[in-house]
Amino acid sequence: MSNVLLQLKNVSVRFDDDQILKSINLDICDKEFVTLLGPSGCGKTTTLRIIGGFVEPDSGEVLFDGKNLLDVPSHKRAVNTIFQKYALFPHLNVYENVAFGLRVKKTPEDVVKKTVKEMLSMVNLKGFERRNISTLSGGQQQRVAIARALAVNPRVLLLDEPLGALDLKLRKDMQVELKNIQKRMGITFIYVTHDQEEALSMSDTVVVMNQGVIQQVGSPEDIYNEPVNAFVADFIGESNILDGVMLEDYKASFSGHVFDCLDKGFDKNEAVDIVVRPEDVDVVEPEKGMLCGTVSSVTFKGVHFEIIVDINGFKWMIQTTDYSPVGANIGLYIEPDAIHVMKKSEYSGAYGDYSSFSDEIDKLSELNDGES
């Protein structure tokens, strides 16, 4: 991941009174799989549309291979897009859809034929050439859209929530397939999604955005294990986020107990946010636990139980394979490497308490994510 292909410098966008992007800076490397991740309205799609040439930023620069990209109209950019709703041409069949970009470039017919064949076999749609678009399933249309965009041999492929309309099983398959295609073609993928699992499993680099600001850029492991603030910690996976104090290097105090941890470099007695992932907490006998609390709810999730434990009024979420009944008094044991310490931020206190937690609210907010 050495050579930078695409650079966004201080890019800002405003629609009427809404500041969509606030001075975004982002470097994207050649052959990298980058995911822009964030809740709806965070500006990820706008960022993608700027690169695609469908939105002009109010200020800032976009460089492609060191050259200004903003002066290049979208039809001349070496960048292609997979649209959220595929946007296949209904008056053309599968073959002609895939051949569309080549025909515009007046490619010789034998090359068109060869390329379309190659692309269709890559997306496993051999024999679909003469099929009408409207007779295809969502997954098949998705594949045609991928073949169509890749046929013109772009340097960068932009994907705007391409799997959003597919069912879970198909989505998982397509994730693997997309990742394989990206490796095989050796081009840069910029992928927009609000699905954190998708982002973690596919990307080389994840860019977490919220309210028009990039919160964190890093590998999936970094983002998950070392979130920079409460927003990132909460958005990526489940997390218990607590108010704490950094007594000294490697010593953090929260929930009325002093823990050993692996973090350092904070001021003495600095107020911090502490993140503990639910799967990193061990359930033990009350007398052996660092913290003690009462189980207030248990949900069976298949792989594990999801237990909500009340500790001094703060509700922790714990994922464990050991069943504990509601009302039981249990102890919690937390290893030093399970504790992650973050500087206080504007998001402190806004996330990470499970007292009002319910699956239903999560699902509702997912439904509302039908961002365009």
Place this chain on the structure above:
Amino acid sequence: MKNNNSAKTQSEKKRSLSGILLSSPYLVWSVIFIVAPLFFVVYYAFTDRNGNFTFDNISKLGDYTGIFIHSIWIGLISTVICLVIAYPMAYIMARSGARRQKTLMMLVMLPMWMNLLIRTYSWMTLLQDTGIINNLISAIGLPRIHMIDTSFAVVVGMVYNFFPYMILPIYSVMSKIDNNLVEAAQDLGCNKLNVFRKVLFPLSLPGVVSGITMVFVPSVSTFYIAGKLGGPSNLLIGDVVETQFKASNNYNLGSAISLVLMVLILICMAVMNKFADDDTNMIV
């Protein structure tokens, strides 16, 4: 909830019954006003005054060949002019903001709120030798132009009256074209011209076909406009039919002309639909 199944079949039965009831006014209407008249047209066309079977009416049509050709020619010109004006306008309408679309739509529809006769009469006062346009022309010192009682006046009347029927179907098809398709075409390397040529135009063809149908059919067969604006030398086939029925009281010949006109229009439409189909098939 448990009674859902039986309730459903009951409501389905009810629905099919109410479906028949609801559609019955239309069925009655179409039998009285479409099927029966058509039957009488065919009956009269192949009988003489005494009700005996004959081909005389049809063979007499040779005398009207010139008028047939003239009518179809005028209809074609009017349709083409409507299309040439309506297509870009529909395009602009479909691509502009919601409020502007409403205003433009209103302007297109406005003439349709007035009666056809009144509209045609107003064109008479506009186009006459001593009409408003000629008065304006002579006021600025130019010679008067003879416009009334020419084919030009007929075409103007037709275009004016049938224009909304051209623009509405084209506009409604165009406004439904997903903007993502335009962006996808740009994304794949199309400049503005190519976006139009390769995506917008082929997708708007169904609207064009129905617009042409809705303008061509009435402009070939209409009788009032040509009579008022075109004068005696510009009689169209519709006017001849009217004369046969009203003045000459010759229902048989009038029916024969109508029947042949109908067949000719059907042939024209079939040819055009074939072309449109071929066009889309060729692209596919």
